[in-house]
Amino acid sequence: MKRGMTDPMETWAGSPEWVRTLAGSKLEPGESPLTWFEPDLNHRLFYAPGLVVLTDRRVLSFEWDPAKSPNGRHPEDASSLRVWPLHSVSSISTRDQSGIGALELFGPDGLLAWWRYTVARAPAARRMVERLESLRRGGGALAPVSTELPAITGECAVCAAPLRAGDSTCRECGASPSRPPVRSLLRLFSVARKYLFMSVLGFFLTLASTASGLIPPYLTMPLLDNVLVPYQNGQPADTHMVKWYLLGLAGASVLAWALTWAQMYVLSWVSERISADLRNLTYSHLQRLSLEYFGGKRTGDLISRVSSDTDRICYFLSVYVLDFVTDVIMLLMTAGILLSVDLRLAAVTLLPMPLIAFLVFRVQERLGHGFSLGNRAWAELTSILAETIPGIRVVKAFAQEDHEIQRFRRANDSVLSTNDRVNRVWAYFNAVVVLLTDLGVLIVWMFGVWLVFHHSVTVGVLTAFVAYISRFYARLDSMSRMASATQRAAASAQRVFGVLDRVPKVPEPADPIHPVRVEGGIEIRNLSFRYASRPILKDLNLTIRPGEMIGLVGQSGAGKTTLINLLCRFYDVTSGEILVDGTDIRRFPTGEYRRNIGLVLQEPFLFSGSVAENIAYGRPNAPREEIIAAARAARAHEFILRLPNGYDSLVGERGQFLSGGERQRVSIARALLIDPRILILDEATSSVDTETEREIQLALANLIQGRTTIAIAHRLSTLQRADRLVVMQRGEIVEVGPHAELLERGGVYARLHQAQIDMHEGRLQPAAAEEAEEDELLEEL
Amino acid sequence: MISFTLQRDSQRRLVFTAPDGRTHIDVDPVRAFPLSDPRHSISICDSLGREILYIDSLDDLDPATRASLEAELAQREFVPIILRVINTPPKTEPSTWQVETDRGITTFEVDSDDSVYRRPPRRVSIVDSRGIRYEIPDTRNLDHHSRRVLDRFL
Numbered sequence: 001m002k003r004g005m006t007d008p009m010e011t012w013a014g015s016p017e018w019v020r021t022l023a024g025s026k027l028e029p030g031e032s033p034l035t036w037f038e039p040d041l042n043h044r045l046f047y048a049p050g051l052v053v054l055t056d057r058r059v060l061s062f063e064w065d066p067a068k069s070p071n072g073r074h075p076e077d078a079s080s081l082r083v084w085p086l087h088s089v090s091s092i093s094t095r096d097q098s099g100i101g102a103l104e105l106f107g108p109d110g111l112l113a114w115w116r117y118t119v120a121r122a123p124a125a126r127r128m129v130e131r132l133e134s135l136r137r138g139g140g141a142l143a144p145v146s147t148e149l150p151a152i153t154g155e156c157a158v159c160a161a162p163l164r165a166g167d168s169t170c171r172e173c174g175a176s177p178s179r180p181p182v183r184s185l186l187r188l189f190s191v192a193r194k195y196l197f198m199s200v201l202g203f204f205l206t207l208a209s210t211a212s213g214l215i216p217p218y219l220t221m222p223l224l225d226n227v228l229v230p231y232q233n234g235q236p237a238d239t240h241m242v243k244w245y246l247l248g249l250a251g252a253s254v255l256a257w258a259l260t261w262a263q264m265y266v267l268s269w270v271s272e273r274i275s276a277d278l279r280n281l282t283y284s285h286l287q288r289l290s291l292e293y294f295g296g297k298r299t300g301d302l303i304s305r306v307s308s309d310t311d312r313i314c315y316f317l318s319v320y321v322l323d324f325v326t327d328v329i330m331l332l333m334t335a336g337i338l339l340s341v342d343l344r345l346a347a348v349t350l351l352p353m354p355l356i357a358f359l360v361f362r363v364q365e366r367l368g369h370g371f372s373l374g375n376r377a378w379a380e381l382t383s384i385l386a387e388t389i390p391g392i393r394v395v396k397a398f399a400q401e402d403h404e405i406q407r408f409r410r411a412n413d414s415v416l417s418t419n420d421r422v423n424r425v426w427a428y429f430n431a432v433v434v435l436l437t438d439l440g441v442l443i444v445w446m447f448g449v450w451l452v453f454h455h456s457v458t459v460g461v462l463t464a465f466v467a468y469i470s471r472f473y474a475r476l477d478s479m480s481r482m483a484s485a486t487q488r489a490a491a492s493a494q495r496v497f498g499v500l501d502r503v504p505k506v507p508e509p510a511d512p513i514h515p516v517r518v519e520g521g522i523e524i525r526n527l528s529f530r531y532a533s534r535p536i537l538k539d540l541n542l543t544i545r546p547g548e549m550i551g552l553v554g555q556s557g558a559g560k561t562t563l564i565n566l567l568c569r570f571y572d573v574t575s576g577e578i579l580v581d582g583t584d585i586r587r588f589p590t591g592e593y594r595r596n597i598g599l600v601l602q603e604p605f606l607f608s609g610s611v612a613e614n615i616a617y618g619r620p621n622a623p624r625e626e627i628i629a630a631a632r633a634a635r636a637h638e639f640i641l642r643l644p645n646g647y648d649s650l651v652g653e654r655g656q657f658l659s660g661g662e663r664q665r666v667s668i669a670r671a672l673l674i675d676p677r678i679l680i681l682d683e684a685t686s687s688v689d690t691e692t693e694r695e696i697q698l699a700l701a702n703l704i705q706g707r708t709t710i711a712i713a714h715r716l717s718t719l720q721r722a723d724r725l726v727v728m729q730r731g732e733i734v735e736v737g738p739h740a741e742l743l744e745r746g747g748v749y750a751r752l753h754q755a756q757i758d759m760h761e762g763r764l765q766p767a768a769a770e771e772a773e774e775d776e777l778l779e780e781l
Numbered sequence: 782m783i784s785f786t787l788q789r790d791s792q793r794r795l796v797f798t799a800p801d802g803r804t805h806i807d808v809d810p811v812r813a814f815p816l817s818d819p820r821h822s823i824s825i826c827d828s829l830g831r832e833i834l835y836i837d838s839l840d841d842l843d844p845a846t847r848a849s850l851e852a853e854l855a856q857r858e859f860v861p862i863i864l865r866v867i868n869t870p871p872k873t874e875p876s877t878w879q880v881e882t883d884r885g886i887t888t889f890e891v892d893s894d895d896s897v898y899r900r901p902p903r904r905v906s907i908v909d910s911r912g913i914r915y916e917i918p919d920t921r922n923l924d925h926h927s928r929r930v931l932d933r934f935l
Contacts, residue, residue, distance in 0.1 A: 608898065612814065624822055625837070628813060638830050641811045645860065645914060648816040650898065650906060 012036075023053045023060065026081065031055050035131045037103065037124040039115035042066075045100065052103070052115060054131055059084045059105065061113060084112055092132045094125050101125055130575075187497060188313065191277055195270045202266040206322065209259030210329045214337060215252035217467035219245050221341075224460030268318045275314030282306050282499050289499075290506040291570035305499055309492040316489030324482045327475045334468050341464065342457050348447045349440070349469050356436050356473070363429045370422035371488070377415040384408050437473035444469055506572055512589045518596045519581045520546040520677040520708035522567070526576035529562060536562045538731045539576070546677075549709040551719030553749060554728035560712045563728075564680050567710065568597055580678070598676030598703070602683035604667030606655030611640055612647040614655070614666055618674035626673060633702040634669035635695055636662070661692030668699045679704060681711040693718070716756055725749060783836065784843040787853055795853065797825055797833065805833055810853050816860060816916065823850070861887065863907070863917045866927040870934075875910055882915065889913065897934040905931060 012033050019036050033055045042048040051062040065079040088107050095102040103125045104114045223245040230237040283306050338346035388404050448462040522544040529537040537559045552560045565571050577584050606614045616622045631637040643649035655663045713719050727735035727749045735747050742749040786798045797808040805827050813822035825834040861882035870876040875890045889909035898906045905917040
């Protein structure tokens with residue numbers, strides 16, 4: 001069952017508690033509610049709560065006066081309750097005007113009632129229309145259920161459509177429910193679990209290396225107190241201990257070096273693997289997502305999610321987390337040592353810590369803000385580059401180089417100024433940290449000297465304290481840097497998981513039927529398709545015999561490409577169904593189904609590699625003979641032989657070394673090699689000259705033999721071979737029939753045909769041109 | 782066994798004579814897969830590039846025909862195999878490479894690192910600024926210096 005066509009019980013079960021109580025209080029015995037809709041505006045377009053409930057007998061409308069009961073929802077408070085028995089209702093419809101909708105209820109004598117609502121309520125309004133219409137049609141009998149929808153778990157914050165278990169985005173408007181970014185970061189642990197042993201090892205190495213770094217000041221204490229100070233005072237000192245202390249110092253350094261090395265190596269090893277896993281995971285998930293996802297995303301954004309975001313996470317894990325853990329351990333250990341050596345001195349040393357820590361974090365916050373501004377400025381700069389370099393021909397053709405230079409300069413200036421700002425704060429902050437550190441050391445010195453004078457502590461202890469405290473402050477500074485790094489990494493993690501959480505909108509069937517090799521008969525039944533609540537295709541019906549060639553004709557925007565995308569199952573229909581050999585295509589596993597489809601696009605996309613590799617893209621192990629046979633049939637063989645290295649010639653990135661017509665013929669060979677039962681040609685010849693088109697036409701003639709073919713073309717001459725033409729207009733099929741028959745009929749097709757002939761002969765018929773313009777205008781409205 | 786004759790005429794044009802005596806002047810023998818499968822799929826095209834004869838395998842030819850065909854093919858294929866890189870090409874574009882190939886030592890220019898293709902598993906193809914292609918069938922066979930140079934471009 002698809003969205004839009006809803007099962008009565010399921011809809012009503014998803015309704016909020018208050019709707020159920022409210023409607024329940026007004027229902028007659030035995031009456032069962034079907035669906036509900038909450039208009040949120042009154043007729044004057046002021047916000048006002050309302051509720052419309054459809055039952056199997058009546059339509060009930062509750063309204064509340066917003067002044068008296070701002071939240072409405074109590075039947076007693078309702079300012080009006082109106083009821084229409086279903087037999088008095090003749091039709092219902094929605095109307096959408098710039099984001100504000102109207103639901104209109106008609107009786108035999110005209111308008112019975114109407115409600116206004118904002119776009120957020122549109123899905124519910126449509127649901128009501130669909131429910132009522134299906135009631136009118138056949139007492140609520142709905143199309144058989146093919147896929148069960150998961151249970152409703154909440155509602156979309158943007159458009160209030162129901163969210164279902166497993167939905168990461170709203171099915172109506174595509175918005176994703178937000179999640180706090182730091183939680184995304186915690187999810188990294190699930191990826192890290194694989195490397196548990198190494199992670200634990202890394203942690204202990206960190207512990208050990210930090211501890212080994214704390215040994216030297218500890219050793220200087222006895223060196224001073226037992227050896228140097230007594231020696232200077234002319235007292236006997238155990239000089240033979242000197243070499244042990246010095247050896248100890250050296251040993252500690254070597255130990256710290258070895259441990260730090262091991263620790264760095266182990267932790268980088270782990271973090272590198274985590275980010276590599278994340279990259280693989282993200283990319284393979286990305287490949288499985290339906291085309292719809294890619295339609296709404298900028299390529300650059302997706303690339304950066306897979307590459308730089310995962311890299312940033314890796315850097316965060318290997319550098320910042322490591323530093324932070326080291327810092328915390330260091331602070332705790334230092335505090336422990338200080339407290340164990342001398343309580344009073346330790347108290348004086350640690351007392352200003354909270355204050356300094358507070359200051360540091362405050363400055364850090366401002367820095368973090370500065371950094372994020374800087375990132376945004378940087379992104380702006382990159383996007384100018386990403387846009388103008390591929391579009392350089394347009395820039396040059398319109399002589400806009402100076403304009404683009406100015407644009408770049410402005411973006412660069414804003415990078416400069418944000419960086420300046422950050423640097424100002426940073427410079428100031430650094431100086432402050434130095435000052436505070438000195439101040440702290442000074443306090444320790446003052447108090448320490450006083451204690452030494454009173455013989456409470458020894459010179460050695462004081463020296464050790466001073467050595468520890470400077471480490472202390474240095475650590476504090478680097479710890480504070482962690483805050484902004486965490487924010488940044490968390491943002492990256494959120495973006496990566498944003499991809500991973502996407503559930504493919506073209507679900508694999510639960511109990512699949514394996515098509516193996518289809519016959520190629522296609523039946524389209526009551527097909528409708530909406531894209532983000534905009535209706536694209538409306539109630540299409542069409543039967544295509546196996547082996548038949550269909551030409552799809554119509555203005556751009558008529559829905560031809562959408563129909564083809566639905567046939568390829570790049571998207572799923574909103575309602576209705578597409579049957580291939582009598583089976584709903586949603587019952588086939590997508591991969592197996594698509595193997596039966598050959599697709600030739602207007603802009604053929606070739607991958608870098610050799611010609612042979614490109615032809616064999618759909619069947620990488622195809623034998624040489626078949627590759628040649630496919631190329632021959634696509635009339636590509638001879639031009640390929642003229643290339644410097646025949647089939648082994650490289651085509652360059654995206655096939656740039658080949659001409660447009662050559663690329664097209666390679667792509668036809670590619671489609672031929674998989675020997676598809678259903679062939680789809682989307683404007684396959686519109687981007688080439690007439691001579692090349694003739695070549696491609698000949699190639700296509702070979703391709704379509706014995707296959708069900710659906711071809712879109714603007715040049716109607718291209719479709720001469722078509723058995724039938726299907727003329728589409730604004731999402732509907734308006735005419736179907738062979739070329740000659742349609743011409744005779746004198747309808748839309750005949751006009752299109754005449755217009756093209758006129759164009760060809762160099763005279764524009766005013767009537768046709770005007771009409772086309774008018775159509776376009778209507779389309780825009 | 783397929784047999785035909787390939788001969789040079791007085792103007793050094795290649796003349797193809799089929800067994801039935803029909804001739805084509807100025808023909809062009811081409812390997813469809815000169816690199817991946819040089820012994821199979823060979824076409825003889827006429828002066829306009831139309832295919833006259835397709836030979837599935839060199840082994841299908843009688844020895845004399847094969848010898849003359851191979852000799853002609855050898856005349857038209859030029860894809861040097863790089864054995865080692867001699868200089869250290871700078872990372873600036875274009876960069877000049879001095880290499881030792883199976884056809885001797887040569888120098889060429891590479892426009893950008895986009896012209897150096899890594900092709901799994903270990904093959905590398907380089908297309909120079911004039912469109913000549915150089916091949917490294919297996920990078921493992923290169924010496925240390927050459928591999929380091931390549932690594933910088935891949």
